Amino acid sequence: MRSTPNTDIRSVDVAHDETFPKAVEALRTRRSGHNFDPDTDLDDETLKALIEDTTLAPSSYNLQPWEFVAVQDDDRLDDVVELAFGQEHIRDAGTAILVVGHTTPETADRVFEEWAEAGRMDEETAEQTKEQTVGLYADDRMGRDYGIRNASLAAANLLHSAHARGLSATPMIGFDAEGIAEYLGIPDDKIPVMLIAVGPSGGEEPERLPRRAVDEVLHREEY
Numbered sequence: 001m002r003s004t005p006n007t008d009i010r011s012v013d014v015a016h017d018e019t020f021p022k023a024v025e026a027l028r029t030r031r032s033g034h035n036f037d038p039d040t041d042l043d044d045e046t047l048k049a050l051i052e053d054t055t056l057a058p059s060s061y062n063l064q065p066w067e068f069v070a071v072q073d074d075d076r077l078d079d080v081v082e083l084a085f086g087q088e089h090i091r092d093a094g095t096a097i098l099v100v101g102h103t104t105p106e107t108a109d110r111v112f113e114e115w116a117e118a119g120r121m122d123e124e125t126a127e128q129t130k131e132q133t134v135g136l137y138a139d140d141r142m143g144r145d146y147g148i149r150n151a152s153l154a155a156a157n158l159l160h161s162a163h164a165r166g167l168s169a170t171p172m173i174g175f176d177a178e179g180i181a182e183y184l185g186i187p188d189d190k191i192p193v194m195l196i197a198v199g200p201s202g203g204e205e206p207e208r209l210p211r212r213a214v215d216e217v218l219h220r221e222e223y
């Protein structure tokens, strides 16, 4: 394994971390890997470190409405390849992680208690905010948006953590969402958001395709 997991990353004082500027370099060099080393897989320590980095993603009220299902068994990876319309690089990667989003704020009791315990909200405000949040996401469309928005940010963290650790990772929505949910036993109130193949790189990736220019995508004051 070419990466050195930093399992105590929560204690790093990023403001004084001399490697912090490298985050920008990492953003600029991350790629979606399609060339994985088929002979090397992730060790469990690295998998857990990746997920720990991932759980540091921002989320609405810190509700962390996400789950991660890692598939590493060879036979099961074959099934995942099939459910992902034959995307063979998943098998070479050796690990497929389904990022799953909650469609209801099921962590609300615990998390709003934590806001109050930390003195960041008084108890009455925490209770009111919890009720508003539960009410807001009772709507199907809002609940789905809630899951996708939050879990997508978690997926982005996973991609960048993999890159920072010298691994390759590919986000995918090219999969049979219903089929994979059934195969992996995802409960009905949760949705598959992104499938991520992750593993040691097998070498160079093709050159990055052009990005739309800043002047084209940046709108000032209004669209």
Ligand SMILES: Cc1cc2nc3c(=O)[nH]c(=O)nc-3n(C[C@H](O)[C@H](O)[C@H](O)COP(=O)(O)O)c2cc1C
Residues within 6 Å of the ligand: 030, 031, 032, 033, 034, 087, 170, 171, 172, 173, 174, 175, 208, 209
């Ligand atoms: C929402 C989303 C869905 C994607 N689905 C797939 C996919 O199913 N298979 C795949 O190989 N790559 C997939 N990609 C990767 C994109 O093709 C890739 O991000 C894009 O071409 C830019 O390349 P880069 O990530 O290397 O900069 C997906 C990326 C995103 C963000």
